[in-house]
Amino acid sequence: MSDPVLGMVMLGSFIVVILLGFPVAFTLMAMGIGFGYLSLEMRVFDLLVQRTYAVMANDVLISIPLFIFMGYVIERANILDRLFRALQLASGGLPGALAVATLATCAMFATATGIVGAVVTLMGLLAFPAMLRAGYDARLAAGVVCAGGCLGILIPPSIMFILYGATTGTSVARLYAAAFLPGLGLAALYMAYVMILALLRPSMAPKLPPEERDVPFGTVLLAVLTSFVPLAVLIMAVLGAILLGLATPSEAAAMGSAGAVLLAIAYRAFTFEKLKESVFLTARTTAMVCWLFVGAYIFTSVFGYLGGHHVVEKWFVEDLNLSPVTFLMVTQLIIFVLGWPLEWSEIVLIFVPIFLPLLDTFGIDPIFFGVLVGLNLQTSFMTPPVAMAAYYLKGVAPPQVKLGQIFAGCLPFVGIVVLAMTMLYIFPEIATWLPSYLYDTPQTGGSGADVLQAPSGGFQVDEEPQLPSLN
Template structure:
């Protein structure tokens, strides 16, 4: 068996182990070290260690020398170096800070105030409660970037009120599931930070490039919600005065000033400082984390228990991402050394694809991978396989990254593995069936595909802001 064939066996075994449910990060590390031991095996190097033994050596000296000889393989040096590379990656430093900001905001009672205010402010808009829920999801998802947290909290907060207001269960569920996934696309997105670390693309340019596509997707969602509410009023009845009371203009302004503006200002301050070059992403994330703590104190929601929970969840999620990077770097280094990337590159080139066909094929593969895998695993493990091919097909890695971010919205919305639907089902009233949730997310899935087509047809939606701020 040749080295490239062994590399393909390595990739196939990894996919099998993933479907069997093994922890992905440690599976990557184990397979990287296991196949790497074979790839980097140097018999002469090992026996040079054994040559130090003589007949007078003690049992303990013999045992330690044999162990040292067995471990005298470059794969262990590679593993240590890759771990240190992840630890010293300045881009990844922003991950725990943005996560901490999100967990603090989640626990500061901002979201319920925000939803109530937007619900009152949009009372005269068709599908007002759905519009309020979608905008709240978008803002909250942007502040946290944690899909499960947004869907769960909004499901507890907004779904019962929408059902009480006689909204169609499928329609209401789809709004919350789709809105909750926006945080992995709209800056400051943790997913884009991970893509930047994996691809070497500037995170600042990625943030600028993702802004208009994210707003485009939100706009498509709002058009669908309002349009369907006009065409089919039964799915989103107009709220009564008892459900959403009228409030004086002065009181509404106070509500907006105390609920909407603080969170919006925090997000804009963090994002603006990055886009205008006033701070690095890590520095901006630090300010965001501090701002989240400040908001929690202002709203009198900060307790020692909530702070401890936020720190624990931040450490746990950050550790997962970093160990995925360590495993992926080790796995991909061995895979490339054995010639696996070269085989894939030659195979794709032999298909004689146009750049457009290559992009479509790559997005279909990522779409299918989104069923069994989380976005972090797709970005860290599989996207690097496509990156060397981008130069061959003259595809900008910036453009590719935004398309992937849009595509990964579908991984949370596509049955039967739509994680947003399962998050919502876990806290929804018993009468809301999983099939109803699946039915509700399908129109929003169409909106995602429309937005991807718009990016293909009008690529300036991606490139306009990066070129405006930073040039070509």
């Protein structure tokens, strides 16, 4: 069996084994070492050591545990209920006010935490019952919570873009700048959909009672100043420091972690027990991400050494004869389908590197491609069979709410994500303008295929990775 065929067998075997439910990180390492031994023999074990050390020594990845710790501290400071109440009061006169407040809270809290499961679970306990009590349709309420909770994947400071930046060798600051407007735009599209639906079908999102809408301005202002403003200042300080080049992502994440602790102290919600829980959860989540990174590093290195990427490149360039725009559409369709059985971290670390060498061939900027992937990955949490956001919500929802209702509620928001991606294809300036303005890059608009190519590196699928000698 030739090496490229062996590489494709390895890729197919991995997909089958993952669908059987085996742990992803250790499956990646086992597949990489097993198939690598057939071609590299003992050198594959040296490759394992090299790649593990490279991941642990990667400065970009230092920001991951810091951002995760920041999120867990904020989550345990009981800020969410204050924030939701303030935004509910501020949006009381809008159509679908509770749903709008839920989306705004999710966007704000997802930005602070970036942990989809935490946001969906907390909003499922707080906002979902409130919407049901107000007479909201269960499907709409479920879709709002699930879609809003997934925004942390896209809106900076997103852990997904840290992993993507480390994978591709692109600047995390530029990725954050490119994703900022698309992330806010997607949240705005969600809110617009809810308000239009509330106007057209008031029975699905009834107006709040007069006593909840006619709240004195001073009460609203005080609620906003004591809940929304402190968290907004913390997030903007962290994000602004990164975008303006005042701090690296790791330095900004450290500043955000310290700010989260101070915020918890200010709200009198800081205890040693909560700190211990935050540290434990951070260590557990970080270990999972890092070992997944190690496994993906080994897998893609062996896949590249076997020449599997030649098969992929030949299929895209020669067999399908795709144009750049068609290539973007096909790859995003593949990622969308992969989102049904896999989570975003697995897609970013395993399958995105397979497409990276083709970006040079089609002249596509990896930063623009990364924003498209970030938008697309919103759907991975909302499309069955592995719609994790739906399962998170089902775990805390009232018994009468069925999983089918939650799935049905998510589908319109999946359609909105597709609309947002279409808008980004047509108007790439949505993603390219802010990085160009901040960093004077030569990126210009036109169409998705016209976005200029930027340098990339990281752990792309190399043709022949550097391997130690047997001597």
